[in-house]
Amino acid sequence: MFLLLLQFCILSSLSVSGQTRPRNAQSTPDTVRTTPQDTLSTALQDTVEIAPPPGDIATTIKYSARDSILFEVDRKVVHLYGNATVDYGTMSLKAAYIGINYDSTTLTAATLADTTGRQTGQPVFADGGQNYEAKRIVYNYKTRKGLISQVVTQQGEGYIHGEVVKRNENNEFSVFHAKYTTCNLEHPHFYINATKIKAIPNEKVMSGPFNLVFADIPLPVGFLFGLFPTPKDKRSSGIIVPTYGETRARGFSLSNGGFYLALNDYIGTSVTGSIYSLGGYQVSVNNAYFKRYSYQGNFNFSYDYFKNDEADVEGSRLSDYALPPSTRSFMLTWSHSPVVKPGRGRFTANVNFSSPLYTRLNVVSTSQYLSANISSSISYQKTIPNSPFSYGVTLRHSQTNGASNMNLVLPDMNFAMTQMSLYEIFTKNTPTGKWYENFTFGYSVNFNNSISNQIQSIPGTISAIPVNGSNITQVGVAGGPTQVDTVDFNFNNLGRLWNAGRRQANHNFSIGLGNYKVFRFFNLNPSVSYSETWVDRRYTYTSSPNYISSQPGVVAIDTAGFGRIYQYSAGASLSTNVYGTVQIRGKRVEAIRHVMRPSISYSYSPDYSNPSFNYYQTLQVSRDQITGEALYARLPRYANAPGGGLQSAMNFNITNQVEMKVKAKSDTAAAKFEKVSLIDNLSIGGAYNLAADSFKLSVINVSMNTKLFKMFNLNATSVFDPYQTVTTTLENGDTQTRTVDRYTWQGAGFKLPRMTRANLAVQASFNPAAQGSTTAPPQNLPALEPEMGNMPAYIDFKIPWTLSSDFTFWYQKSNTSTEFTITKTLGIQGSLNMTDKWKISGSGTYNFTDNNIAYANVSIHRDLHCWDMNISWIPFGYARGYNLTINARSSILQDLKLTRNRQGISYR
Incomplete structure (x- = not known):
């Protein structure tokens, strides 16, 4: 009678899963006493919730099984069969069979044989983000130690196979008769074979003596110990193994070997070097940095010593493939890109600076080999919030790949105001649609200071504008032909480089007069433009006493001083769209559509060679009083002085687009027809200068x-x-x-x-x-x-x-x-x-x-x-x-x- 009552009480409390509460849990007692000899087997849909005997349980043990749960009350053991699961804190265990022993505080998991005799339900153990697959697992949930047989576990990108694994309370485990590999197959293609491996999760894997096994063939390749970092959330320092190679210029080499330093969570530095059997070496320092939501970049410096004591100096000048003599060169690269944030400035850098011969001796990519020039830029740009103003500063550098000529812009500063409605600026009112409310105004200024080590000396050859039908287009200045000197960038040449540099300021005034619809189908766009250029030097010229008809002589005087060029022009354009459709209605072609966009415009600019502008100086450069005159620009060539002659030009342009409407291959109603472009754009344009005395029509x-x-x-x-x-x-x-x-x-x-x-x-x-x-x-x-x-x-x-x-x-x-x-x-x-x-x-x-x-x-x-x-x-x-x-x-x-x-x- 007592046994029947006990069975009834237990069965009435069964559900899908069971829980065992810790001894000190505050809950209503729900245990049922039974004799030591009794056992109980539950069915598929049954569950049980039963408190364990007194023990060292830190938290609730949750367990479930698909087939059955068997209690041995006298031995304090629970048997789980079929898709068994046990959850205890952060630990989870799944297997075909799991046994819970409350006396020894151990969990035992193993496979079970199906009807064919095949072992199924391989145990899977998870704890603290680490997963283990094995044939058999024994785990003590009190001491947090375990013993695993025939295990496979993943550590970072690597996998560890082992016959026996011991796990301690610090989540560290030792593997005996181990294999370490990055191949994710059950039978890996290769592995590092070691008698013993110790793994510290999320930190490193260490091994004793090992050798490499490839395709099940043991190779005589190995070492006395191995260290494989497996960091999860941080980088780690370590050795960079050099690469063996050979080049005909340097011989055999060990290249790019060194050390990587994980300085902190934001910066990593690698110091590498290369040595060559024919002499010479290379040292490189690379710094990569990254800050989430802020910026990222890379800074690299490389120094190279190329040794070639037997170089044919003359041959190297004549052949592109000949090697230069022994030389030292360097390369500096820097890239920096920020995360764009509204209202904040943007600092960017893309620096690529090197000695002339560095890229020739150290070709590392196809794009570098085919590139004719290398360039750099460092800039800071910002738009002032809630205003139309923006400003920026840019430093630029460019040089010919493999050559010594170089240009620097130090710096390029700009300030701009976007175009705004004049009506809103002066009246502070909202536009109402009047024609005069379309007028807009904008302004930008650019200050530029450029230096080049290619210095063209004066006297030299200066371009001239012929007048009175003269054929004189350039005149030799007294002192002989143009001479270009290449000087080095050093402190001794700073004065010469600065004096030969270019300094100018460009002002642009953007004036918008709106656009208007006329005669229903035409768009009228009037325009006005004005700009100024300021420079820091001017030229004055005098004719030499003796005229030479083939190359007249002119003396040029370079005077430092303020020079100003202003330009203005006005015009208007008229455009429309013309559509034409031809209905074909063939088997496939439905129609052909032609869109033509003709436009005609008029532009006017004055004759800037007029003496009132003072942009040019007229000189008599030959004995012929009629055809011997020429105009010489008083300002440097880079000031872009406007050409002489009145401009009153009509510009014309016609663009065409041809499309074909065809039946779609799909029969769906939504895609019955589709458009096929025959000509995306066909454009014809030119100009006719009404003010020119000859050659009025431009090229087409x-x-x-x-x-x-x-x-x-x-x-x-x-x-x-x-x-x-x-x-x-x-x-x-x-x-x-x-x-x-x-x-x-x-x-x-x-x-x-x-x-x-x-x-x-x-x-x-x-x-x-x-x-x-x-x-x-x-x-x-x-x-x-x-x-x-x-x-x-x-x-x-x-x-x-x-x-x-x-x-x-x-x-x-x-x-x-x-x-x-x-x-x-x-x-x-x-x-x-x-x-x-x-x-x-x-x-x-x-x-x-x-x-x-x-x-x-x-x-x-x-x-x-x-x-x-x-x-x-x-x-x-x-x-x-x-x-x-x-x-x-x-x-x-x-x-x-x-x-x-x-x-x-x-x-x-």
Whole structure:
């Protein structure tokens, strides 16, 4: 009777899950006493809530099972069968079978055999963010120690396999007969085999003597100990393993080896160096910094000593591929970008500064190799909140790649006021729509100070504006031809560099007169412009006593002083849109639509060569009193003094767009028709100067761009000269061609204007799916070595192939001869996935004019699951060479790689 009553009480309290409260929990006693010999088995839908015997339980133990729960009251043991789960504080345990022993405060988890004899329900243990998968787990929830058999656990990007694992109360564990790998397969492709491994979660993994096993083949590669950092939320310092390589210029090398310093949560510094068997070395310091929601950047300095005691100095001057003699060079780069915040200034930096020979001796990328110039800029820009005003300061630098000429802007300051309505400024009222309320005003000023180490000395050659029909266009100033000196940037030359520098201020006044609708279909836009330029020097000229007809002499005097140029102009434009549609109603083509946008404008500017402006000085430079006069600019050339002659010009332009309406391939009502562009833009324009005494019509510019068959982008520009040319024979038998003031369509026979320049660019992409790929690259990929031709860190194997090309054609014809120049180049880029793991890509440029390959590159990528193989080959040019890299994909084992390269910067 007692046993029946006990069973009834327990069964009446069963539910899906059970809870065991701690001994000191404040709750109503709900235990049921039973004899030590009794046991009880529960069904699938049953649960139990029963307090344990007195023990050291810190919090509630929650448990559940799918199949059954068995209590052994006398032994204080609970057995859970089928998808068993136990939650105790931060610890969670899941397995096919779990046993809870309250006397020994242990949890035991194991697999169970199904009807076929296969073991299922592998135990999974989780605690403090760490997960463990094993065949058997024994865990003491009082001491927080455990013993795990045949375990697999993840530490950072790595996985640890072990036969036996012991876990202590600090969440540290020791693994015996262990394997460490970054391959996420149950049977990894490679692993580090060690007798014992100790792991401190979120910090590091340490091992004793180990060797590398690749494809189940033990390799004689290893070390006495191993240390693998696995930080979760912070970076750690460590050694950067150098890369083995070879170049013909420097011999064998160990490059980019050193130490990484994690200074704090915001800054990380790497100090690396390279040594070469033929002598020389390189030292680099790289600082990366990042502050969330504020800014990020990178600062790098590199010093290089190149040793070449056997250099052919004369040969190096004649050949682009010859090596220079021993030299020391450096490179400084800095990039800084802030997070844009409303109302706050924006400081940005993009600095790339180096010695002339550094980039030649240290080519690290294709873009650097093909770049003609390098430049830098540092700027600060800010818009004053709740006002139309903004200001900024910019420092700039530019230099020719591989050359010593350099230009600096120190600094470039600007202040601007955006255009505002004059009606609102003066009346403080809201516009009501009157025509005079459309008037606006804006202002900007730019102060510029530039210095160049390419100093052009005076005397030299100065451009002149001929007057009275003279053919004089430039006059040699007394002292001989122009001389350009290249000086070094140092303290001794500061005075000379400053005196030869350019200092100017440009003022621009933006005046808007609004736009108006006239005659219903036309838009009228009047305009007025005014600007001023201030400089700090002026020139005065005197003619030399002896005239020489071929090269008259002029003496120039450079006087420091304030110079001012002001310009103004006025005009108006009239434009409209004309639409035309032709109904075809064919099987596929429904209609063709033509949109034409003609515009005509008038502009006026005075004759700035008039003596009243004092921009030019008229000199008699030859004995001919009629044709021997010329105008010389009193201000420097960079002041952009306006040209002489009255400008009263009519400008015309017509743009065209042609579209075709076709039936859509889809039969849905929403997509019954679609538009296909035949010509995106066809523009024709020119000008006619009413005030000119000759050659009133300007050249005619024609441009067109369109897209054909959804894969060809076509851009074409051309320039047509409307005037005839006449060829005469000189006394010495030579011929001379000159342009005369007579249109090509005048005279006998009608002729179209002559094409003097033309440019055609065709770009094609034969795989539109590649452009529309939305696959995001995976995170935390290791950075590849910065060497020529390396593949990108992420390869999209979902695109089976890509192919694109670009063709450029340039034509130019001289007006004074029958000679013309043609330049043609063809570039091809493409990739092919031979399998889902192999990818071949390449690019090349062919110059038809020189009949040579300007640049070519072939790359092969192999996905080895947890490894990557990259092969790149540059067969031609100054940077020709190859690179082979096989490396582990994980950033933890990024130093586990094989590299073989040969760069050809020393070809002679």
